[in-house]
Amino acid sequence: MSGFWGNNIKYSIYGESHGNGIGILIDGLPAGLDLDLDEIHNEMDRRRPGKSSTATSRNEGDNFDILSGYFKNKTTGAPLCILIKNTNTISGDYAEVKNVMRPGHADFTGFVKYDGFNDYRGGGHFSGRITAPLVFAGAVAKQILKAKNIFITAHISSIGNIKDDDFNPLEIQEENIEILKAMEIPTLRQGVAEEMTEEILKCRNDKDSIGGSVECAILNVPVGLGEPFFDSVESVLAHLLFSIPAVKGVEFGTGFKLATMKGSEANDEYYYDGDVVKTYTNNNGGILGGITNGMPVIFKTAIKPTASISKDQRSINILTKEAATLEVRGRHDPCIVPRAVPVIEAVAAMAILELLYNK
Numbered sequence: 001m002s003g004f005w006g007n008n009i010k011y012s013i014y015g016e017s018h019g020n021g022i023g024i025l026i027d028g029l030p031a032g033l034d035l036d037l038d039e040i041h042n043e044m045d046r047r048r049p050g051k052s053s054t055a056t057s058r059n060e061g062d063n064f065d066i067l068s069g070y071f072k073n074k075t076t077g078a079p080l081c082i083l084i085k086n087t088n089t090i091s092g093d094y095a096e097v098k099n100v101m102r103p104g105h106a107d108f109t110g111f112v113k114y115d116g117f118n119d120y121r122g123g124g125h126f127s128g129r130i131t132a133p134l135v136f137a138g139a140v141a142k143q144i145l146k147a148k149n150i151f152i153t154a155h156i157s158s159i160g161n162i163k164d165d166d167f168n169p170l171e172i173q174e175e176n177i178e179i180l181k182a183m184e185i186p187t188l189r190q191g192v193a194e195e196m197t198e199e200i201l202k203c204r205n206d207k208d209s210i211g212g213s214v215e216c217a218i219l220n221v222p223v224g225l226g227e228p229f230f231d232s233v234e235s236v237l238a239h240l241l242f243s244i245p246a247v248k249g250v251e252f253g254t255g256f257k258l259a260t261m262k263g264s265e266a267n268d269e270y271y272y273d274g275d276v277v278k279t280y281t282n283n284n285g286g287i288l289g290g291i292t293n294g295m296p297v298i299f300k301t302a303i304k305p306t307a308s309i310s311k312d313q314r315s316i317n318i319l320t321k322e323a324a325t326l327e328v329r330g331r332h333d334p335c336i337v338p339r340a341v342p343v344i345e346a347v348a349a350m351a352i353l354e355l356l357y358n359k
Contacts (some may be wrong), residue, residue: 005240008357011137011350017122017129024133026069026140031077035070036143041140042285046181046342047132048075054185054200054338058241061087066284080140086130098322099319104307111318123308128245128336131343138346140352141229150352153177154216155186156337157300159196165189167217168281169298174219183340204334205311211246211303212337214344215246218286218297218352223353225292231291233297236355240347243300246336249302253285268295297352303340308332 003013008028013021037236048062062084069080072350100118106126110118116323118124142152151174156163159287164187180186193205203210226233234252234288259267261283268279268288286297308328317324333339 005243006350006354008354009141009350013130013133015086015125015133016119016123017086017127019085019086020120020213022130022133023064023067023081024085024137024342025081026080026137027079027312029069029075029077029080029256031075033075033144034073034142035075035140040064040136040139041179043135043142043342043346044132047135047339048128049333049339054197054204054333054335055357064262072158075203082117082133084136086129089339095116097326099317100324101315101318101329102308102326103315104304107246108316108318123245126245127134128333128339131244131340133344134244134350135342136343137257141346141349144353145349145356148356149220151177151219151220152216152348153180153241154182154341154342154345154348156193157213157215158197159200159212159335160210162195162199164192167215167296167298168322169296170278171287172219172228186341191197200335200338201247203244209306209309209332209336211298211305212335213249213302214337215298215300216344216348218348219298221286221292221294221352222359223292223294225352225359226287226290227358228290231355231358233287233292233351233355234290237299237348237351238249240351241299241344242303244340244347246303246305246306246340247301250299252287252297252299254283255300258283260272300339301344303337306333306336306359 005011010027012025022242044062053076064082064084067081067083069076069078105123107120110124110126124128140351153172153176155164157166174194183193185196187193199210238250268281269285270277270279277294282295282298285299286292286295304356310327312325312327315324315326318321
């Protein structure tokens with residue numbers, strides 16, 4: 001099993017949903033970084049479960065212990081390792097799914113891949129719980145980027161068929177970043193958060209779940225990050241984005257709509273703003289030839305409905321090799337999208353930091 005990513009800064013993620021704890025090891029950070037631990041706690045709190053009616057009732061504080069690499073409020077240059085203890089597990093809820101595979105989940109693929117030795121409780125290492133260490137790593141990366149005047153923000157673009165407005169693709173106000181961070185359902189258009197909340201709660205009452213999408217923007221990215229092919233900005237971002245459980249689609253800029261456009265409509269024409277080169281449109285999401293062009297990097301991520309639902313579903317018993325009916329027990333998000341927003345921001349920060357060090 002591989003839980004490693006990165007060349008300049010290396011990340012190794014570990015743990016299972018119902019194990020003793022989860023965490024991440026970050027190798028390659030420069031010594032002497034003054035980390036704002038309160039800000040990291042704030043980022044962790046945006047993702048943590050158990051604080052909203054639209055999320056799972058599993059209440060984990062997601063407090064972290066720094067085990068190494070941090071001394072007298074500074075990074076030491078040694079690997080930075082953190083542990084987040086699991087404190088609110090009810091593993092008995094998962095006794096049935098040891099043999100009966102949950103539709104839409106990784107029970108079957110994990111069982112086959114690891115010869116039945118995988119920890120199935122709460123999804124084990126496949127669980128969205130493992131995104132908590134990613135948020136920690138992303139919060140560290142955000143602080144390094146902030147010192148370089150690079151900022152990352154995101155909002156919920158859709159829940160089911162309920163849609164928010166899109167970011168202005170040409171200019172995004174930095175002051176809106178803190179406003180969105182403070183919102184439980186971060187949206188741009190007034191009133192749409194309430195509609196989304198109602199839809200999520202309706203699905204919860206129906207013993208069902210619902211998916212959605214998140215739009216993310218990266219501001220003040222310098223021109224010239226990325227490579228034309230295997231390490232293009234899109235490649236690096238997509239690699240990390242598809243590492244987030246439940247992510248099933250990514251589009252940059254205008255995305256799939258570009259397939260319906262003519263070149264005269266899709267091309268982002270240039271102009272000078274003083275000595276700075278800008279474009280009249282941003283259909284390509286701030287990336288051309290795999291390389292940043294100085295405009296905001298904008299992408300959307302599609303997130304599928306939570307696989308664990310309480311409705312009866314057809315499945316199989318892997319032990320008896322017979323058909324089975326499954327009603328999933330336990331505590332699950334009726335919609336994972338709100339808690340995925342800080343995770344998407346986090347991996348975007350990790351990706352941009354890697355690209356900066358590649359330059």
